[in-house]
Amino acid sequence: xxxxxxxxxxxxxxxxxxxxxxxxxxxxxxxxxxxxxxxxxxxxxxxxxxxxxxxxxxxxxxxxxxxxxxxxxxxxxxxxxxxxxxxxxxxxxxxxxxxxxxxxxxxxxxxxxxxxxxxxxxxxxxxxxxxxxxxxxxxxxxxxxxxxxxxxxxxxxxxxxxxxxxxxxxxxxxxxxxxxxxxxxxxxxxxxxxxxxxxxxxxxxxxxxxxxxxxxxxxxxxxxxxxxxxxxxxxxxxxxxxxxxxxxxxxxxxxxxxxxxxxxxxxxxxxxxxxxxxxxxxxxxxxxxxxxxxxxxxxxxxxxxxxxxxxxxxxxxxxxxxxxxxxxxxxxxxxxxxxxxxxxxxxxxxxxxxxxxxxxxxxxxxxxxxxxxxxxxxxxxxxxxxxxxxxxxxxxxxxxxxxxxxxxxxxxxxxxxxxxxxxxxxxxxxxxxxxxxxxxxxxxxxxxxxxxxxxxxxxxxxxxxxxxxxxxxxxxxxxxxxxxxxxxxxxxxxxxxxxxxxxxxxxxxxxxxxxxxxxxxxxxxxxxxxxxxxxxxxxxxxxxxxxxxxxxxxxxxxxxxxxxxxxxxxxxxxxxxxxxxxxxxxxxxxxxxxx
Numbered sequence: 198x199x200x201x202x203x204x205x206x207x208x209x210x211x212x213x214x215x216x217x218x219x220x221x222x223x224x225x226x227x228x229x230x231x232x233x234x235x236x237x238x239x240x241x242x243x244x245x246x247x248x249x250x251x252x253x254x255x256x257x258x259x260x261x262x263x264x265x266x267x268x269x270x271x272x273x274x275x276x277x278x279x280x281x282x283x284x285x286x287x288x289x290x291x292x293x294x295x296x297x298x299x300x301x302x303x304x305x306x307x308x309x310x311x312x313x314x315x316x317x318x319x320x321x322x323x324x325x326x327x328x329x330x331x332x333x334x335x336x337x338x339x340x341x342x343x344x345x346x347x348x349x350x351x352x353x354x355x356x357x358x359x360x361x362x363x364x365x366x367x368x369x370x371x372x373x374x375x376x377x378x379x380x381x382x383x384x385x386x387x388x389x390x391x392x393x394x395x396x397x398x399x400x401x402x403x404x405x406x407x408x409x410x411x412x413x414x415x416x417x418x419x420x421x422x423x424x425x426x427x428x429x430x431x432x433x434x435x436x437x438x439x440x441x442x443x444x445x446x447x448x449x450x451x452x453x454x455x456x457x458x459x460x461x462x463x464x465x466x467x468x469x470x471x472x473x474x475x476x477x478x479x480x481x482x483x484x485x486x487x488x489x490x491x492x493x494x495x496x497x498x499x500x501x502x503x504x505x506x507x508x509x510x511x512x513x514x515x516x517x518x519x520x521x522x523x524x525x526x527x528x529x530x531x532x533x534x535x536x537x538x539x540x541x542x543x544x545x546x547x548x549x550x551x552x553x554x555x556x557x558x559x560x561x562x563x564x565x566x567x568x569x570x571x572x573x574x575x576x577x578x579x580x581x582x583x584x585x586x587x588x589x590x591x592x593x594x595x596x597x598x599x600x601x602x603x604x605x606x607x608x609x610x611x612x613x614x615x616x617x618x619x620x621x622x623x624x625x626x627x628x629x630x631x632x633x634x635x636x637x638x639x640x641x642x643x644x645x646x647x648x649x650x651x652x653x654x655x656x657x658x659x660x661x662x663x664x665x666x667x668x669x670x671x672x673x674x675x676x677x678x679x680x681x682x683x684x685x686x687x688x689x690x691x692x693x694x695x696x697x698x699x700x701x702x703x704x705x706x707x708x709x710x711x712x713x714x715x716x717x718x719x720x721x722x723x724x725x726x727x728x729x730x731x732x733x734x735x736x737x738x739x740x741x742x743x744x745x746x747x748x749x750x751x752x753x754x755x756x757x758x759x760x761x762x763x764x765x766x767x768x769x770x771x772x773x774x775x776x777x778x779x780x781x782x783x784x785x786x787x788x789x790x791x792x
Contacts, residue, residue, distance in 0.1 A: 247404075249401060249402075250400060251419070253423055256425045256426035262432065265364050266365055267373055268364070272357075273320050273324065274356040275296070275315075275353065276313055276314060277314050278311075278312050279309040279311045281352030282352050285304050287348075288350050292328055295330070296316065336349045363375075366479070370475045370477065371385065371472045371490070372385055377481070382395075384489040385591075393648060394424045396421065397422040423651040425648050427645060428648065430643060435764055435767065439459060439760050440457075440469075440475070443457045443738070443740075446740060446753070446756045450743035451744040452740045453742040455472065455756075456470075456493050456739045457738050458623055458737045459736050462630075462734070465643045466646070468734070469760070491591060494589060494591045494622050494624045496741070498621065499620050499707065500619075501616040501749075502616055503616060503703070504616025505616055506554070509554060510666075511577035512566070513667075514577070520550050524549075524553060524561050526539075530563060533606070533608035534607050538559070538560070539558050540557070540748075549787055551677075551782055555686060555687040556782070562616075574614075578619065583625065588641040589643060589644060591624075597621045599620075600618075627724065630702075630724045631735045633675050635672075636669035637665055637666055637671060638664070639663065639666045640661045640663045641661040641663070676730075676732070677729075677779070677780060679702055680698060680699070681780060682703065689723055689754040691755050692723060692755075694727060698729035698777060701757065703748070703750040704749045705720075705749045720739065721739075721753050722737070722753050734770075738753040740756075
């Protein structure tokens with residue numbers, strides 16, 4: 198039996214314990230409310246605050262006149278927190294129509310435990326608006342019921358993004374290029390100028406209110422800096438004509454591909470660079486790696502007879518031949534241990550240097566090339582830019598192929614004299630003729646006229662660099678000789694343009710096929726300039742592996758005529774007032790011309 202004193206002692210013990218516990222609780226309460234309240238408040242706020250990227254729009258790509266070729270358009274990435282979706286089936290039924298998705302597919306996306314799942318990439322802003330409207334309508338209906346709060350649809354979020362739009366479709370696609378799924382440049386100008394076009398992203402915080410951004414909670418941390426726009430030298434209208442002409446030629450000749458380049462020889466500006474077949478950058482997922490290549494600067498080929506202008510230019514510059522020097526041209530010629538011939542059998546001819554170019558004689562070119570040492574000939578190939586990048590700064594540009602002299606075989610020099618045995622890109626070949634058009638001065642081709650910042654301030658690109666390859670006198674003689682090529686006696690009368698003097702050269706080269714390591718098929722080309730007496734523009738046409746008719750004068754020259762005629766008209770270049778008296782093409786004509 199417990200005594201009264203024992204009972205009193207036990208009560209005292211319980212009271213003391215209670216006081217101690219109460220004091221400890223009080224101390225903890227003071228610590229939470231006074232000492233650590235700032236820390237707990239900060240933790241709570243941090244759990245509500247979400248940091249997000251404020252994407253910068255890419256700059257536009259335009260033609261020389263400001264016509265938009267590529268631009269950024271606002272879009273929304275629609276995402277979902279699956280852990281916030283209490284009823285995926287009902288949610289899918291409510292929202293599928295707004296998203297334009299099958300119900301079952303959407304239900305699969307909404308089901309799971311991922312905190313971040315993409316519902317739709319780069320959706321149009323109207324899609325996000327429609328989704329919010331559908332959710333709001335449903336939530337208002339269920340909130341009127343007893344279980345409304347639990348049945349609300351929450352968990353959808355949007356992220357501001359941008360999608361790349363190409364208003365002109367396939368036009369200049371190989372030049373402009375395209376962006377990848379991350380909106381970064383993947384090919385063409387989009388890739389080579391990506392650092393300028395991309396801009397800089399910003400950041401902002403917002404309060405996450407149970408699956409939505411609490412209105413007015415956004416806090417800008419870093420502003421997004423829009424990308425700088427790039428203005429190209431391309432003229433949209435000329436580009437369209439070039440694209441149409443080469444596409445038709447490739448189709449009619451059943452060729453593998455084709456390229457047209459239009460260049461201002463004095464400034465190096467590229468007014469058009471068209472290729473066929475081409476692609477539509479808007480359908481990125483359907484484009485293969487081969488299709489996004491830029492054949493104008495990436496595909497190399499042996500130039501064939503268009504290369505003869507370098508041989509003749511070098512010989513005239515060195516004084517080893519003249520436009521009227523006569524050569525005896527047999528049907529075949531043995532040189533360097535090989536037998537060479539022209540494209541057709543013929544009786545022995547007596548042609549001037551001008552005549553060799555006019556009828557495109559391989560044997561005549563070999564004889565002219567033989568008047569120079571190998572090192573001299575090689576130096577002129579280099580002066581014209583063979584084996585070197587043109588400096589266009591287009592991605593993937595090839596330097597072509599030019600082997601050093603000490604690796605040449607006995608037949609290398611004869612072969613190279615008529616344009617085979619070395620390789621060029623279409624851009625390099627165009628630059629060769631632009632050099633002749635520009636009185637012997639080689640100018641770096643360029644496709645970027647300048648840049649425009651987000652405030653509309655335009656900064657032009659630096660002027661193209663230039664180097665002299667041959668004298669103005671030699672270039673003028675070559676131009677006069679090249680007029681014989683488009684005469685009725687030459688290989689390209691189809692390149693004639695009524696009212697204008699045209700100078701140019703055909704090319705029909707054996708095509709090197711890397712698949713077999715052999716020559717198989719042809720490359721047909723024509724490169725010309727107009728007006729011939731004072732050239733304003735150069736147009737090159739290259740058609741790869743035509744099946745059937747394959748002579749450059751027949752399938753490439755008409756494309757040149759169509760494109761150059763439009764260029765002269767659109768640029769309002771007046772017709773040639775007087776005709777130049779051509780050089781005699783044969784020994785007989787030369788004898789008649791002599792007083």
